[in-house]
Amino acid sequence: MAHKFEIYKDKAGEFRVRFKYNSEVIFSTEGYASKSGAKSAVESIKKHVGDAEVVEIE
Numbered sequence: 001m002a003h004k005f006e007i008y009k010d011k012a013g014e015f016r017v018r019f020k021y022n023s024e025v026i027f028s029t030e031g032y033a034s035k036s037g038a039k040s041a042v043e044s045i046k047k048h049v050g051d052a053e054v055v056e057i058e
Contacts, residue, residue: 005045007038017041
């Protein structure tokens with residue numbers, strides 16, 4: 001698979017999500033106190049990404 005979400009624990013002990021495409025990190029999230037919070041973030045991203053508006057800032 002060329003793309004994936006990774007849930008990991010950072011140095012501060014918070015759970016974060018990063019999205020990778022071809023081994024390159026495209027974005028990562030804020031820290032969450034629990035792994036379930038990070039998993040909820042993934043589900044929210046999956047659910048809403050198709051509806052995301054594209055805004056050009058010049």
